[in-house]
Every structure is written in structure tokens, then in C-alpha cells.
Amino acid sequence: MDDFASDTDSDYTSYWRDWFISSRGNEYFCEIDEDYLTDRFNLTGLNTEVQYYQYALDLVTDVFDMEVDDDMREQIEKAARHLYGLVHARYIVTTRGLAKMMEKYKQGVFGKCPRVICESQHLLPMGQHDVPGVSNVKLYCAKCEDIYNPKSSRHNSIDGAYFGTSFHNIMFQVYPALMPQKTQRRYEPRIYGFRVHASAALMRWQEERREEMKERLRNRGMETSFEDEDEGDEELESEEEEVEEEQEGIDDMFEGQGQAVQ
Numbered sequence: 001m002d003d004f005a006s007d008t009d010s011d012y013t014s015y016w017r018d019w020f021i022s023s024r025g026n027e028y029f030c031e032i033d034e035d036y037l038t039d040r041f042n043l044t045g046l047n048t049e050v051q052y053y054q055y056a057l058d059l060v061t062d063v064f065d066m067e068v069d070d071d072m073r074e075q076i077e078k079a080a081r082h083l084y085g086l087v088h089a090r091y092i093v094t095t096r097g098l099a100k101m102m103e104k105y106k107q108g109v110f111g112k113c114p115r116v117i118c119e120s121q122h123l124l125p126m127g128q129h130d131v132p133g134v135s136n137v138k139l140y141c142a143k144c145e146d147i148y149n150p151k152s153s154r155h156n157s158i159d160g161a162y163f164g165t166s167f168h169n170i171m172f173q174v175y176p177a178l179m180p181q182k183t184q185r186r187y188e189p190r191i192y193g194f195r196v197h198a199s200a201a202l203m204r205w206q207e208e209r210r211e212e213m214k215e216r217l218r219n220r221g222m223e224t225s226f227e228d229e230d231e232g233d234e235e236l237e238s239e240e241e242e243v244e245e246e247q248e249g250i251d252d253m254f255e256g257q258g259q260a261v262q
Contacts, residue, residue, distance in 0.1 A: 016059060017031050028125045029085075030091075032087060032091045032097075036096075037057075046083060056080040056082070085158075092163065098175070101171065102171065106122070106178075110139060111150065117185050121144075121180055125167075126140045126147065128160055129160060130161055136158060137163055138160060140168045142168075143181070143182060
């Protein structure tokens with residue numbers, strides 16, 4: 001009898017969270033464990049950030065039983081969603097929260113990198129600020145180390161503080177095997193196989209700075225985690241040098257003919 005009652009209470013308590021997680025636009029969120037929500041230590045300081053804090057907490061934990069009008073109910077519902085988001089940012093950096101988000105990451109729930117060279121690398125949600133109301137959620141690609149806006153407007157309206165600025169970095173610290181190899185490959189603008197001059201000069205400068213950085217890291221015994229593409233780069237550079245030498249030879253030939261005519 002006691003076991004039946006405890007199961008019933010557990011199902012009843014998880015109702016609001018089940019509804020919230022299954023709602024369209026909330027796919028980025030994971031379900032927060034009941035014991036985490038009921039531990040007051042995990043909610044420290046949130047009572048000053050959430051309006052109708054106690055009512056919102058009661059609603060999230062499904063113990064809210066007051067009769068209120070529709071306007072008040074809407075305000076409490078809004079506060080409950082905000083409270084859940086703030087607690088969510090704390091929960092996903094715990095061991096249990098990281099495990100749940102890792103599964104979503106593996107399944108590609110957060111989407112794939114739109115950069116073609118990243119080859120559909122899975123993304124992670126992140127915030128640019130830990131303070132709510134400053135910026136919306138972004139998606140981080142660990143391969144190109146850039147951030148992107150979500151494709152869906154439903155996801156694009158989620159507050160970035162509900163994921164925080166540290167979650168994606170902690171994820172790869174706890175699960176280093178998930179960290180993809182970074183790529184050095186870049187798109188090179190060309191005309192009939194030749195690099196566009198201004199872009200080529202900029203890319204040479206950037207490559208020089210990158211090689212200097214990698215050399216400093218090697219001297220300090222630090223892993224660069226870049227793909228081994230140096231051999232391919234050397235072959236590309238040698239081919240370009242051959243083309244430049246041929247072009248210089250042709251130019252010299254025409255110059256010699258011009259001097260002979262004079």
C-alpha cells in the first residue's frame with residue numbers, strides 16, 4: 001500500500017515538469033530531478049529573482065492548490081517557467097544533469113553546425129550571459145569554436161541564462177571523449193584555380209599567426225588538438241610556388257622580347 005502511494009505521488013509530482021518538457025520549443029531543456037527541486041540549498045537566492053516565488057515553486061513541484069483568477073494564474077505560470085529555467089542552469093552542471101544533456105547532445109537534439117566544413121558536428125546550447133534577460137540562447141560548435149543562432153524562432157526566444165556561460169565547457173571537461181578534433185580547413189576564394197590576391201594575403205597572415213600560436217603551445221608541451229593537415233598544406237604551398245615560378249618565367253620571357261624589340 002505504501003509503495004503504491006509513493007508511486008502515485010511521484011507521478012503526480014512530475015506532471016508539470018512532464019508538460020513543460022514535452023511542450024514545443026522546450027526541447028533544449030532536460031527534466032530536473034524532484035529531489036533537486038525540493039532541496040532548498042539548490043534554490044538559494046532565487047526568491048529575489050522570481051516574482052511569486054513560492055507559488056511558482058509550488059506549481060513546478062505540483063503542490064499548488066490555490067484558487068486564483070486567470071490573470072493571476074498566468075502570472076504564476078510565467079514565474080514558474082522562469083524559475084525552472086534558472087534552476088535548470090544550475091542543474092545541468094551537476095553529474096546527473098550533465099549525463100542527461102550528454103544524451104541529448106549525442107542524439108543531435110540541439111541541431112548540427114551549419115558550417116559545411118564542420119561536417120554536421122552536433123551543437124550544444126549556451127548563454128552569453130549568466131544574468132537573465134540580457135541575451136537569448138546560442139548554439140556552440142566545438143569543432144569550429146563558433147556560436148550560431150537556433151533555426152527555430154521558438155528556440156531563439158529562450159533566455160541564454162537558462163543554460164549559462166559555463167555548461168558547454170564543463171561538458172567537454174567531464175566527457176573529453178566527446179570533444180571533436182578541430183579543423184584547420186577553410187574556404188579559399190579562387191578564380192580559375194588561383195587565389196584572390198587580397199584574400200590570399202589575409203589568409204597567409206592568419207596562417208602565420210596560427211603557426212606561431214601552435215609553436216608556442218608545442219614549446220610549452222600543450223596539445224593543440226588540431227587535425228594533422230600540415231602535410232596537405234605543404235603540398236598545396238609547393239604547388240602554388242610552382243605556379244608562381246612558371247608565371248614569373250613567362251613574365252621574364254615577355255620582358256626579354258620587349259627589350260629586344262626596342
